[in-house]
Amino acid sequence: MDSMWPVGEFILAFTAFLVSHRLPAHPHVRRVLTDRLGTRGFLLAYSALSILLLGWVFAAAGQAPYIPLWETGPVLAHLALLGMAAAFLLACLSVGRPNPFSFGGAHNDRFDPARPGIVRLTRHPLLAALALWSGAHLLANGDGVHVLLFGSFLLFSIAGRRVLDRRCRERMGPSWQGLADAVATVPLSATLLPLGPTFLRSILAITLMGLVLLLHPLLFGVDPLGAYFLP
Numbered sequence: 678m679d680s681m682w683p684v685g686e687f688i689l690a691f692t693a694f695l696v697s698h699r700l701p702a703h704p705h706v707r708r709v710l711t712d713r714l715g716t717r718g719f720l721l722a723y724s725a726l727s728i729l730l731l732g733w734v735f736a737a738a739g740q741a742p743y744i745p746l747w748e749t750g751p752v753l754a755h756l757a758l759l760g761m762a763a764a765f766l767l768a769c770l771s772v773g774r775p776n777p778f779s780f781g782g783a784h785n786d787r788f789d790p791a792r793p794g795i796v797r798l799t800r801h802p803l804l805a806a807l808a809l810w811s812g813a814h815l816l817a818n819g820d821g822v823h824v825l826l827f828g829s830f831l832l833f834s835i836a837g838r839r840v841l842d843r844r845c846r847e848r849m850g851p852s853w854q855g856l857a858d859a860v861a862t863v864p865l866s867a868t869l870l871p872l873g874p875t876f877l878r879s880i881l882a883i884t885l886m887g888l889v890l891l892l893h894p895l896l897f898g899v900d901p902l903g904a905y906f907l908p
Contacts, residue, residue, distance in 0.1 A: 687737040687822055691829075694730040734826065739898055744821035753816045758901070760813030762886060764806040769882040770795045770870065771802035777856065778845055779803065790859040797860060797868040801838050808834035817901070 700706050701723055711719045775788035778800035788796075799805045811830035818827065846853045869875050894900045 683737065683740040683742060687734070687741045690730065690733040690737040691826065694734050697726055697730050735897060738822050738826050741822040745819060746821060746824055747819040749817055749819045754901070757813040757817040760809045760816070764809035764813065765882040765886045766879065767795065767802050767806040767809065769878045769885070770875070771806070776802070777849070779841055790856055791863055792867050793860045793863065794870050795868055797863060797865065800857070801841055804834045804837050804841070
């Protein structure tokens with residue numbers, strides 16, 4: 678019975694994580710929580726709970742039995758690192774930028790469809806970054822529990838695009854399609870921010886990825902660069 682507890686704990690932790698994201702997203706629940714906590718309080722509490730539960734999920738996954746599904750090695754490690762580099766770059770180029778189509782946008786009233794930045798490539802850059810992150814970890818972890826974990830995140834990031842598009846259409850009305858068409862027709866060069874911010878955000882992406890690689894063994898007990906040093 679005790680040998681099954683790590684699996685049960687992972688299922689419990691993962692279920693709690695999913696429920697914690699599903700319930701606050703319900704309009705009535707969110708409205709009640711926002712009325713009581715305020716918008717800022719709700720976002721802080723929601724973020725703190727998400728981080729705690731995600732930490733529990735990762736810890737439980739690390740304790741679960743190892744069920745190999747495919748063999749990992751340097752080739753998949755190369756692909757995973759490339760995917761992570763793209764994910765960090767996407768996230769750093771999009772966080773805090775105006776984006777009326779997705780979550781995470783700031784000062785959306787300043788959004789210029791003639792210079793949409795990374796939104797020219799994808800209306801949901803944070804979800805694209807999540808897809809790259811989960812896909813990279815899916816490649817690098819060929820065991821049952823981690824495939825379930827990162828595969829679920831990958832499916833969530835793919836399905837979430839339609840959900841966000843639908844909610845945004847409902848909120849913006851007919852103007853949504855016009856804005857989407859305007860963004861899609863500008864030159865690809867419009868994906869670049871002004872040179873200064875693009876450079877600084879790219880450096881930030883490299884720095885953050887290096888920091889995560891350095892701390893990964895300490896935080897998660899796995900060295901992402903270990904495959905490069907196998908005999």
